[in-house]
Amino acid sequence: MHWEMVMGLEVHLQLATHSKIFSSSSTQFGAEVNTHTNPLDMALPGTLPVLNHEAVTLAIVFGLGIGAEIGKISRFDRKNYFYPDLPKGYQISQFFEPIVKEGIFDVPLEDGSTFSVRILRAHLEEDAGKSVHDAIPAHTGIDLNRAGTPLLEVVTEPDFRTAEQVIAYLKALHALVTYLGISDGNMSEGSMRCDVNISLRPKGESAYGTRTELKNINSFRFIERAIHVESQRQQDLLEAGQTVTQETRLFDPDRDETRAMRSKEVANDYRYFPDPDLLPIVIDDATIEDIRASLPELPMAKRLRYTEALGLSNYDANLLTQDRATAEFFEVVAKTSENPKSAANWVLGDVSAALNKEGISMSDAALSAIDLATLIVRIDDNTLSSKMAKDVFDALWQGETDVDSIIDRKGLKQVSDSGALEVIIDALISENAAQVEQYRVADEGKQKKLIGFFVGQAMKASKGQANPQLLNQLLKEKLG
Amino acid sequence: MPPAFKSIATLSQELKNGEVSSRQLVEQAVARIDTLNPELNAVVCLEADQALANADQADAKRAKGEHSPLLGIPMLHKDIFCTQGMRTTCGSKMLADFVPPYDATVVQKLKDAGMINLGKCNMDEFAMGSSNETSVFGACKNPWDVTRVPGGSSGGSAVAVASGMVPFATGTDTGGSIRQPAALCGITGLKPTYGRVSRYGMIAFASSMDQAGPMAHSAQDCALVLNAMAGHDPLDSTCDNTPVPNYHQTLDHPITGLRIGVPKEFFSSHLNTEVATAIDTAVRELERAGATVKEVSLPSTDLAVSTYYVIAPAEASANLSRYDGVRYGYRCEAPSDLQDLYVRSRTEGFGAEVKRRILVGTFTLSAASYDQYFMKAQQVRRLITQEYDSVLNEVDVIAGPAAPNTAFALNDTSKSITDMYMEDVFTIGANLAGLPAISLPAGLVNGLPVGLQLIGQRFGEAQLLNVAHQFQSRTDWHTRRPTLEAVR
Structure with a gap:
């Protein structure tokens, strides 16, 4: 049977703001652990988020960059789950009304054609912190420097059929966001992180197969490899009459395999609801037009x-x-x-x-x-x-x-003065009478070789500064 | 008037005249707390030395000719406000040892106005309760009758003022937590319009309704303090930037022609008949002062409690997720793994009422019940808001009882959980609609205070305080004080 891959992407872009999305802490990468944190980042009681409008502007810039509709009114929601790197016990995200709505992103392919990807939405959210496993023996530490860094999550429709299309899309997206200056796109520092939803179906079938989600792969090469490995795994399962389990999987580049991350993924209920601490983001046409006019x-x-x-x-x-x-x-x-x-x-x-x-x-x-x-x-x-x-x-x-x-x-000036070159050529002709004689009786092929000899000698005599085209032309005249 | 029961306005004048010093006021307050608190349990943290040092500074400023009305006046904060360097528990074992590294905006503003904070007041755990009985510090007692509750959740604040420990305390009101204890303790308490006072540094219960306000003897005192508490705060996105009027300046305006609406639904079977009579008498007093009174209707009043008990627990379930034993607060002994750390820290750190509301909120937000509960409650909330707004197009102020009963007995096992929730039936509407509302003393029934509630238009605090002050100029209920015989 022939199988067709179906893939949709979720890309998290770290927005290039100076401070975090809801606090005044710096977003700079690589600081000493827990130094870019304030009471809000640590979710101390009583702290309240205040929206950084720079993040909103960058999200609008992105939306305009892909020709998407901008949500005139968008809202923040709470996504509830417990994890040590998530200090509030919920992530502030946009679930019900994202800031960037549907758009089409034209991805150039090498042959000059374009491949259109339907963008479903792009929404603002805050990043989580990081667990640190090697700092304290037998304990896991938490670094909250990254907690609250603004992210734009860009979600596509399941429009990808090949790994090449995925990579082309990611490269074009990377080019776009670095162009627009909305993200540094630095994959190794996590500024651009990609989740791939992937499923197989028999070619010609319109229904989608069961998908798995490959999470947080941070280089183009690994993404390509992960897609290959995971599609092969799914194909083997399907061809053996087994089923694919809907789950989140991690790609392990060292072992060249994907493995299940959380098997109970489907059971997660994030209990989204509108965040009462934040007002809706209301964007008027004038703001959109101002931003549009400033786009490169x-x-x-x-x-x-x-x-x-x-x-x-x-x-x-x-x-x-x-x-x-x-x-x-x-x-x-x-x-x-x-x-x-x-x-x-x-x-x-x-x-x-x-x-x-x-x-x-x-x-x-x-x-x-x-x-x-x-x-x-x-x-x-x-x-x-x-x-x-x-x-x-x-x-x-x-x-x-x-x-x-x-x-x-x-002293690199090329000699293009024909008088000066003629002096050199005349000298060469008189010094190399035998070769001149050979040239005159030789066929075309042989002549070419002999011209090469004279050019070489003339170059030597001019210390490499003779204009080669002019030299060729003069030699042909003189020898001819 | 015994010195302990003097109003801010009086004390301020005495300070200005040099009749008393801020140090003396603080010493008196500390002495009175030392005497009364072992029985009343209104104060859970007292920082006398720091307060005396601040009082000396205030006296020094007075000596240099500074005379702002709140300078040097002693006060207490509800233990829900973060106070830099001063333990802030929210009435919970979860935060028993929590010392915030920053001041709430309200704390900062009152500090800037020169008030002297002595410490923190008892409260229902995380402001969840109407009797102050859910506090980890134990119940707080009503000074009018120590076998009875002071109401909640700002019970400690109400008792501290009513018993004359301090002339003023802060409170917060999510479903009636300022107005109901004010009513039950015979003091004046104002819940401002949602967004009038900053929520920054106020530990969140239900963020879309939480609002801080003043609790004092009179509307005049509330006006003086609200002048300092209110105003835009860049640290709270929901805090409004509507200009703050001088609430004190309009207190003496006559209320001739004021239109008062009395909702018929507030005089339902929930309301104690003697309380109803007292409220009726109070409304007639306003009529005598020149107001016109008419019956109005808020048909969805009966839905308010159930709407509130879907929305508030939902927001609380998320707001309280941060108490996970990871960064601060209570952590269980020797957790075996992450799951165990979460489960035991939260099971052991929270009290029963808090856990009940977290569970209810988690349920109503779950994918399977969101539409049926949370969405529906949001729709009913909009309906209730529209009803209030449309009544407030016809009248200036809505008048009615603040609570259905006078103070009830401590440890009343005959009261079910939902009976307790019904305590807030008349106050919740203003929280759902975001409107300002005040409770003021309006009578005594069997020796226990009754509170008249006035609900005003959005940002209509000046009018509410004006009406309340006019009432208090014509009556003396707000000057009645408990004898405290049982305490001494």
Whole structure:
């Protein structure tokens, strides 16, 4: 039998606010345990939540970014359950009326086509703290630094059929939120956490099978692997005539397997009800329009502009728009050099390779876009050969600035003066009479090789500074 | 008037005239608490040294010419308000050793106004009760008859004022917890409009109804204190920013032409006939003062108690989840695992009434009963609110009894749990609708006080206090004091 995978995603995005969603404590990652906490974060009696409106603005920015409807009135609800890292015994979330309602998110695929994901909702909620198992011998400690960090939970319809679609969606979502500046998207620090709901059904069947939920997988690679492993497990069960149990499962990358987390998951009753401590969030049209006007150009619009106005390939446009820093760097280079294609090649080629080598991202690079643009201009005006350009680029990457002074200092100027080149060529011809003779009687193939020989010699004589195109052309004339 | 029973207004004048010092007032209060409290059990925490030091500071300020009306006046807080460095128990074993690192906004505001807090008052555990009998510190006794309850949940506050320990104490009112004990102890207690006074630092019972207010001898004293208690607080999102008027300034306005509505449903079979007569007499006194009185109808009055006992426990069940034995509060001995820690800490730390309400609330919020109970109760709440609002379009003030009976006996085993819940039948409506309401002394039945309740329009505290003050200018019920013979 052929099986079809059906998946829906829940992604928790940590919003890039300075303070927590209901308290004034800092949200900075990596502080000493329980230092970013105040009486509210510890749920001391009598404390009350006060909404951080920065979180609301970021949620609206997200909603507009995916073209979703913004809930004019949304509310907070209490989700009740006991757990040591949940100080109040309930999580403040939005269950009945989320701030972001339905929307469609177009995810670009490598072939230039798009894949539309239906977003069901996105709602604001507070993060829990963390259990710390290794700090106190034989005890579990609780760190409440993260408790109350604002999250936006983005829930999709079950629209995914392949792991590739899932990864493409997550990458596009990551690009979108980092573009919009609403989350740092740092997966290793938990700023973007993904739950995958996955089930199988016979191909052609319309009813869904029983799903499992893969929780909190925090890298693209692991998500892809977890989907593969879990779908295989479900397929094996189904083909053996057994059933899939609805449950939450964890992916263990070391053992390359998923295993059940809480088998009684279905029995949980969170007893949601409206939180009487918080007023409804009321958003008027003017606020929405103000926020809309402040939005940067979105990745999808950028991709379209890169392919249509700048003439880039879909593939390049895709890569360039995966993060905002790269796109913005590219745009400065393209505009200043007036050569978008060359700008794209440099950014995706040498710049990207250098970044990878150092393991840093575009936003951390010291390289100036203006310098790179000048470099391209100097290639285009024949000052630099492509080989010289690589030398200049290396110097720039090492921290030097000002392309023209690098060229001067390294004496890298390309010789494009035909008079000067003719002197070199004439000398070569007289010194290498035998080769000149061979050239004149050789077939086309042989001639090419001999031209190569002369170019090499001329380059040597010009200390590598001869313009190769001009050299080729002059040689052909002289030898011809 | 014996010195212990003097009003804030009188004491303030005496302080201003230099007839008495704040230190003397605090010393008197401490001495009286020492004498009366062993029997009455109204005060559960007394910090005399700190209070005396603060009194000296107040006296120093007076000496420098500062004369704000509350400066140097002794008071007590209901033990539901967090007080920095001072144990705050909420009447529960769960918080028996809890010392908050911060002050509630109400505590801070009264401190800023110069009042001297002596300590904390007894109360029903987590404000759940109408007799003050659910407190972990044991029952508090009614100074008019020590075999009887003072009412609850702000029973300790009512007793502390009624017995002359202090001229003022804070209370909180979720379903009648200021007005019913005020009525049963013969003092004046105001529950402001929901959102008028900050809830920050006030330990939550039912967040959509909890409201702090003053308990004192007179409407005039309540006005003086409410001036300092009320106002917007950025730490409480539900606290309103409607400007706070000077409640004292309008006390003397004549009430000629005031429209009073008396709901016929308040004079039902629940109401003791002698209490009914006293209330009727009081309303006629207001009529003589120039008000017009007419009968009105609040048809859903009978639904109020059941509506309240769905919504309040539901909110409480979540509000009390934080008491889990993990970060602070009571923790059971040697828990075997997490589940055991939760179950035993909560089983041992909470009293029976609190556990009953947590269970009820957990049930009404469960997926299977949410629509049938919680949703339905929210709908009835809206209906009740509309009824009050529509009556308050026709009249300025609703008048009626604060409680169906005078103070009842302590440990009355003939009273069922639901009988106890019916104590709040006339007060709950104002909480469900978020309206301000005041209870003021309006007679004595068999030597026990009766409370007249006035319910006003949203943010109509000034009018309520004005009407109450006019009543108190024409009557002397609010100056009657218990003899306390049994105590001495």
